[in-house]
Amino acid sequence: MDVLLDPFTYPFFVKGLIVATMAGGLCGLIGVFITLRGMSYIGHGLSHAIFGGFAASSIIAVNYYLGAGLWGLASALAINSVTKRRRIGADAAIGVITTASFALGVALLKFYGSKGPSFDAALFGSVLGITYTDMWILAGVAVFAGIVVFLNYRSLLFATFDPDVADVSGVRVARVDALLMLVLSLSILATLTVIGVTLVAATLVVPAVVARMLTNRFSRMLVLSTIIGAVCGFVGMYLSYHLDVPSGTTIVLTGAAVFGAVMLVTGGRRLQRAGHLDTHTA
Amino acid sequence: MTADDRTGRGEELVHLAGVDFGYDHHAVLRGVDLSVCERDFIGVVGPSGSGKTTLLRLLLGTNKPQRGTITRTPGIAVGYVPQLETVNWNFPVTVAECVLMARKQRGLPWPSRTDKADIAAVLDRLGIGHLAHRHIRELSGGQQQRMFIARALLRRPRLLLMDEPTSGVDVASRHDMLHLLTDLHSEGVAILITTHDLNGVASHLPRLVAVHGRIVAEGTPREVITPPVLEETFGAPMQVLEHLGMPVVLDLEGNLTPSGSS
Numbered sequence: 001m002d003v004l005l006d007p008f009t010y011p012f013f014v015k016g017l018i019v020a021t022m023a024g025g026l027c028g029l030i031g032v033f034i035t036l037r038g039m040s041y042i043g044h045g046l047s048h049a050i051f052g053g054f055a056a057s058s059i060i061a062v063n064y065y066l067g068a069g070l071w072g073l074a075s076a077l078a079i080n081s082v083t084k085r086r087r088i089g090a091d092a093a094i095g096v097i098t099t100a101s102f103a104l105g106v107a108l109l110k111f112y113g114s115k116g117p118s119f120d121a122a123l124f125g126s127v128l129g130i131t132y133t134d135m136w137i138l139a140g141v142a143v144f145a146g147i148v149v150f151l152n153y154r155s156l157l158f159a160t161f162d163p164d165v166a167d168v169s170g171v172r173v174a175r176v177d178a179l180l181m182l183v184l185s186l187s188i189l190a191t192l193t194v195i196g197v198t199l200v201a202a203t204l205v206v207p208a209v210v211a212r213m214l215t216n217r218f219s220r221m222l223v224l225s226t227i228i229g230a231v232c233g234f235v236g237m238y239l240s241y242h243l244d245v246p247s248g249t250t251i252v253l254t255g256a257a258v259f260g261a262v263m264l265v266t267g268g269r270r271l272q273r274a275g276h277l278d279t280h281t282a
Numbered sequence: 283m284t285a286d287d288r289t290g291r292g293e294e295l296v297h298l299a300g301v302d303f304g305y306d307h308h309a310v311l312r313g314v315d316l317s318v319c320e321r322d323f324i325g326v327v328g329p330s331g332s333g334k335t336t337l338l339r340l341l342l343g344t345n346k347p348q349r350g351t352i353t354r355t356p357g358i359a360v361g362y363v364p365q366l367e368t369v370n371w372n373f374p375v376t377v378a379e380c381v382l383m384a385r386k387q388r389g390l391p392w393p394s395r396t397d398k399a400d401i402a403a404v405l406d407r408l409g410i411g412h413l414a415h416r417h418i419r420e421l422s423g424g425q426q427q428r429m430f431i432a433r434a435l436l437r438r439p440r441l442l443l444m445d446e447p448t449s450g451v452d453v454a455s456r457h458d459m460l461h462l463l464t465d466l467h468s469e470g471v472a473i474l475i476t477t478h479d480l481n482g483v484a485s486h487l488p489r490l491v492a493v494h495g496r497i498v499a500e501g502t503p504r505e506v507i508t509p510p511v512l513e514e515t516f517g518a519p520m521q522v523l524e525h526l527g528m529p530v531v532l533d534l535e536g537n538l539t540p541s542g543s544s
């Protein structure tokens with residue numbers, strides 16, 4: 001029994017658990033809108049783009065949130081303007097911009113070495129690098145995201161279900177979309193160190209997919225996805241300690257296990273419901 | 283344009299003047315002039331791909347004209363019932379959640395007591411009150427139409443735009459739907475629907491617009507359902523007979539045409 005409870009005596013681990021739970025819940029919440037809107041490739045792209053900013057800021061010893069935040073904001077705006085125009089090849093343009101940014105980050109880190117979190121931590125997430133500042137920033141982002149979703153629930157739902165009709169029915173769709181993009185960028189920024197660049201998209205997608213399999217009701221999907229995300233964050237972080245594997249990996253694997261379990265219980269009958277969700281994670 | 287009052291159509295709600303519209307530089311509608319007035323009950327007819335849905339979405343405002351102007355009476359609510367084929371039925375919403383979208387959120391996200399009562403009342407009126415907590419896919423085509431009518435009615439629209447409200451339903455449901463629309467019209471809601479069904483639907487409506495890339499003809503069924511207009515609109519010669527004062531369309535072999543389901 002001691003072995004199981006042992007990690008709770010380390011403050012860094014308790015902090016890691018809190019952060020992972022919040023990060024998972026936050027991604028679960030936002031992920032519902034991201035998957036229903038077919039935007040998961042944007043989450044994927046954004047996390048990779050931010051990595052470039054992360055590397056650059058770690059080399060010139062600028063605060064991570066400042067450097068990566070500005071870089072991420074620039075990428076988000078670029079992505080947003082490209083998708084707004086709905087030109088053929090928008091995906092391709094986003095793919096090029098974000099993977100180039102990622103590659104640049106990798107090159108910079110290999111060349112100069114990181115002064116901040118380690119390379120592995122940035123890619124796959126780590127419990128070790130997390131500071132109390134990180135924790136409070138994540139808590140702030142989570143509260144902000146919760147408030148945004150709470151206050152704009154119907155607008156977000158309408159603009160996700162049918163943006164054109166929402167637009168002529170008094171919903172300020174452009175504003176709602178911009179808010180969602182802001183929340184997504186902040187969420188990725190705040191969860192990147194614990195989940196890792198390569199796995200953020202999966203934490204956005206997996207809880208939403210599982211929640212979709214469990215319910216046909218939107219309000220329920222939102223709550224379920226948040227809970228599933230938080231539970232996966234908690235369990236994943238705990239496993240990370242015992243297995244000595246990067247935390248992002250175990251969080252995503254926990255999500256995959258939950259997905260498998262739901263598949264088994266429902267006999268796979270519900271999979272087709274989730275089949276229409278956008279699940280671009282690689 | 284109160285001059286239109288002389289025609290008994292009431293005040294103008296939406297007016298299209300010289301409107302061109304296309305998708306990605308391929309023109310769909312050219313030079314459209316059209317008024318929809320407060321006492322109108324208009325049917326838009328035309329073959330598949332002729333631009334009926336496109337015209338409806340111009341009136342609604344989701345398509346912006348590439349040339350010409352659209353004027354709308356400021357502040358009026360316009361209800362829209364989409365063509366069922368264009369809806370994402372996999373989206374996770376129940377009937378009640380879908381209808382609630384029409385209600386602007388003031389404060390809390392979940393429905394207030396008034397919201398709940400209003401939604402229950404409008405669903406009951408449309409005969410789908412017992413389906414409120416079903417997923418939107420788990421309804422018949424006619425019930426899905428009614429759900430979107432409920433969503434539109436919740437905003438107390440002056441104008442209701444419906445895309446193919448009678449396609450893919452049986453004769454009895456088609457009759458019920460027309461009955462419902464007639465009721466709404468007599469309560470003062472202007473109505474514009476699109477339809478493929480010349481004999482079952484169009485010939486019963488007070489006013490028709492024939493569309494094929496442009497407005498081919500506009501007027502009463504007797505003015506629009508004529509061999510020259512039909513040939514230009516549908517691209518095939520047809521004969522028109524008269525039965526109980528209403529035009530009946532037959533193809534050259536004498537079959538009723540075009541059929542209501544397509």
Ligand SMILES: Nc1ncnc2c1ncn2[C@@H]1O[C@H](COP(=O)(O)OP(=O)(O)OP(=O)(O)O)[C@@H](O)[C@H]1O
Nearest residue numbers: 305306310328329330331332333334335336337365
């Ligand atoms: N979103 C779109 N993007 C590109 N082309 C489109 C789009 N929507 C419609 N079109 C094209 O515009 C033309 C008119 O389409 P529209 O949907 O208005 O026809 P319709 O009369 O409603 O047909 P139906 O009776 O089949 O519903 C068609 O050629 C169609 O292919």
Ligand SMILES: [Mg+2]
Nearest residue numbers: 334335365445
């Ligand atoms: Mg159509």
